[in-house]
Amino acid sequence: MDYRNNITRKVMYLYLPIIVLFALIRMLSAFGVFAFMGNTAEYVFSLIIQVGLMFSVSLFGFALLTKNKTKQVFKFYGYRKINWKAILLAIAIGVIVYILNVFVSTFFSAFLSIFGYSSAGGTAMREYPTWQFILNILCTAILPAICEETAHRGLLLKGLSPMGQKRAIIISSIMFGLLHLNIDQFGYATLIGFLLGYISTICESIYPAMIIHFMNNFLSVFMGFSSYHKLGPEVVFSYLNKWLQNNTVLAVLFMLVLSVLFFFLLKYLVKLLFKVTTVKRVNQLQNEILKELTKEAYLKDAQAVAEGKEIDPTDQTHTIPFEKFDEMYKKHNSKMGYTSEIDEKILAEQGDFKLNKITKVMLITGMVIVSIITLFTFIWGIL
Numbered sequence: 085m086d087y088r089n090n091i092t093r094k095v096m097y098l099y100l101p102i103i104v105l106f107a108l109i110r111m112l113s114a115f116g117v118f119a120f121m122g123n124t125a126e127y128v129f130s131l132i133i134q135v136g137l138m139f140s141v142s143l144f145g146f147a148l149l150t151k152n153k154t155k156q157v158f159k160f161y162g163y164r165k166i167n168w169k170a171i172l173l174a175i176a177i178g179v180i181v182y183i184l185n186v187f188v189s190t191f192f193s194a195f196l197s198i199f200g201y202s203s204a205g206g207t208a209m210r211e212y213p214t215w216q217f218i219l220n221i222l223c224t225a226i227l228p229a230i231c232e233e234t235a236h237r238g239l240l241l242k243g244l245s246p247m248g249q250k251r252a253i254i255i256s257s258i259m260f261g262l263l264h265l266n267i268d269q270f271g272y273a274t275l276i277g278f279l280l281g282y283i284s285t286i287c288e289s290i291y292p293a294m295i296i297h298f299m300n301n302f303l304s305v306f307m308g309f310s311s312y313h314k315l316g317p318e319v320v321f322s323y324l325n326k327w328l329q330n331n332t333v334l335a336v337l338f339m340l341v342l343s344v345l346f347f348f349l350l351k352y353l354v355k356l357l358f359k360v361t362t363v364k365r366v367n368q369l370q371n372e373i374l375k376e377l378t379k380e381a382y383l384k385d386a387q388a389v390a391e392g393k394e395i396d397p398t399d400q401t402h403t404i405p406f407e408k409f410d411e412m413y414k415k416h417n418s419k420m421g422y423t424s425e426i427d428e429k430i431l432a433e434q435g436d437f438k439l440n441k442i443t444k445v446m447l448i449t450g451m452v453i454v455s456i457i458t459l460f461t462f463i464w465g466i467l
Contacts, residue, residue, distance in 0.1 A: 087429050088246035089420040094149040095243030096446035100135050103450045107457055109133060110265050125254065129270060130223040133268065138231035142239040152426060154431055159424035161238030162290035172354055174292040178299020179280065180350045185272050185300060187343050192271040203268050203466040209434045216262040220305045222251065231297035236260045237284040237293050241249035247436045255447070262454035267462040276300065283354060338420040365422060 107130055112118065118125040147157045166174075193203070236256050244252040261274025280293040309315075439447075 085434055088150040088433055089435050089443065091426070091430065092244055092246055093443045094146065094440060095239055096443050096450070097149060098141055099235070099240055099243075099259075100146045100446045102141055102154075102387060103453060104353070106133055106263065107265060107453060111457070114156045127219060127223055130227065134223075134227040138235040142231075142235045146239060146243070152316055156424045156426060160232060161242055162284055162288060164289045164291070164422065166287070166291050167363055167364075170289075170292060170357055171295060173357045173360065175299055177283075177292075177350060177353050177357065178296040179303065180346050180353070181296055182300045182303040182347050184343060184350065185276065187339050188272045188275060189268070189341070193268065195461070196267065196465070199466060201267070201462060203465060212309060217305070217309045220309075221302060223306050223320070225298050225301040228229075228301055231293045232260070232295055233284075237280055237290050239283050239440050247439060248437075249285050250400060253278060253285060256281050259451065261455070262451065262458050265454060265457045265461065267458055267465065270458055276352045283357065285356075286358050288365070289361060290360070292357060300376075309333035309375070314449040346397065356400055369422075 109132070113125065113129065118129070121128065143157055143161070144154065145154075147154045150157075152160075153239070201358050236259065240259060241252050241256040244255055247255075257277030257280075260277030260280075264270060266275045271350045276297075280296060282291050284293045
């Protein structure tokens, strides 16, 4: 078995158990098996699922199975530092994603209602203290941003990259949407997953995706807290919501226009994010290579002078073949920490890649499991 197939198979050795265990815990919880634990069950299982399954199995399990150092796995997953400009852009993108998320979920809910579906809805809260708000930020925003991204934009997206970037992004985004195990969340979660996969790929870093994921979930938690305590955002939202309910046609036009405007703004910000991450990195690499070439040329000219030879300004011997430039590029890329040993081994293998049958079966099995549960939530909402 070649190295690429070896990697993809071991990815599924880890991801399939994550899916099964996650689905099992969620189903048992839905049927009230853990009711004796009270409200603490939600937070306990959040830690188990996020830290235990999504993060630890994805990271340390992959390192163990592939016999790589944890540091190399971090690099492979895209744990590469970004500058403050990229951080600010990711925050701004996260805000826009949350707003578009509200629009998309509204339209998706309206579409589901055509088939007679109605969401179960949550239990009304008797109180919402600040400590619970902080705990919700931890369990709903911080942990998922780190752990779910490690599992989906790290393990799954990067692990399936030998299939091709487009396929890896599509598969990881669909699995991300399905793994919410809820038809209400499937639509927008899949779209967000696609965006996060695309951004992780073009920026060659997982951090922007983590920040965007955090901002989307944080704003959702904050709006819930704001709604309960009737804070400023709730007053504005209630007024806007009331106005939209009384003007259906204007409401649809308003949401469509805003959606288009925010979409183009999102596109522009993603392009800027690409410039301050990948483009900047490539420029740094080119500068390092230029320094090395300049040094080589200087030493060659100095040696010629020492030997009493004249330097010909039209001499073309300083020109290097593409193979040498490519070798220098890879060397500096690795030296600056932009590629891992796993990346280099994957890129070293030539020829078309075909997913082996066992890996394909595991991938399809995982997709079928979460699809059935998601479909069941839709049927349950109709009945």
